[in-house]
Amino acid sequence: RGLWAYFEIADxxxxxxxxxxxxxxxxKGRILNDSTFHITEQRISSGEDSNFSGTxxxxxxxxxxxxxxxxxxNRFLD
Numbered sequence: 001r002g003l004w005a006y007f008e009i010a011d012x013x014x015x016x017x018x019x020x021x022x023x024x025x026x027x028k029g030r031i032l033n034d035s036t037f038h039i040t041e042q043r044i045s046s047g048e049d050s051n052f053s054g055t056x057x058x059x060x061x062x063x064x065x066x067x068x069x070x071x072x073x074n075r076f077l078d
Contacts, residue, residue: 014039022046027057035063 005024007016014037018025023046029039039059043052 026052029059037061 005017005019007014009015009031012031013028014031015026015028018027023044026043026045027039028041028043029037031037037060039057039061041054042057043054045052
């Protein structure tokens with residue numbers, strides 16, 4: 001299980017990181033519209049080596065509207 005960390009949006013580019021105990025993952029892609037983005041690059045830094053090694057990936061993400069919004073505090077509000 002990892003922690004989602006830093007993210008950055010610049011024009012139509014999105015970049016975010018995921019932190020694990022022994023590695024940092026960096027993802028980069030393009031925002032396609034108001035509900036979809038396409039991740040095309042993944043870089044990993046792990047262990048003692050702070051240099052990132054990269055690979056090409058093909059992941060498409062779609063945001064879906066929910067009501068009520070899923071949230072970690074929903075169980076306390078019901």
